[in-house]
Amino acid sequence: MSDGGGHRRRTRTPRRKGSARPFWGxxxxxxxxxxxxxxxxxxxxxxxxxGVPPFPRADAAPHYFAAVYARATGMALALAHAYGIVLxxxxxxxxxxxxxx
Numbered sequence: 001m002s003d004g005g006g007h008r009r010r011t012r013t014p015r016r017k018g019s020a021r022p023f024w025g026x027x028x029x030x031x032x033x034x035x036x037x038x039x040x041x042x043x044x045x046x047x048x049x050x051g052v053p054p055f056p057r058a059d060a061a062p063h064y065f066a067a068v069y070a071r072a073t074g075m076a077l078a079l080a081h082a083y084g085i086v087l088x089x090x091x092x093x094x095x096x097x098x099x100x101x
Contacts, residue, residue, distance in 0.1 A: 037080040040073070043072075053065070
């Protein structure tokens with residue numbers, strides 16, 4: 001009787017393991033303190049100032065770009081909050097006053 005198809009089983013050659021080192025970062029440089037982050041009111045302001053994207057049928061593109069920017073801003077703020085580096089607005093500052101906030 002045959003072994004069910006005549007295929008030979010291969011033996012695997014053991015692979016050499018690479019040197020263990022961290023994936024992120026440079027071990028020669030030490031991480032310094034993180035700068036504080038200030039939340040922005042309009043995360044799309046800079047991109048909006050550039051105008052409509054130069055591709056065909058770009059009518060809906062600003063809507064989708066705004067959604068991506070809002071999501072990225074939210075994720076960045078969540079990380080900043082996790083590290084405790086978000087600047088809190090001054091409690092006595094009037095947001096309607098020029099230069100406040």
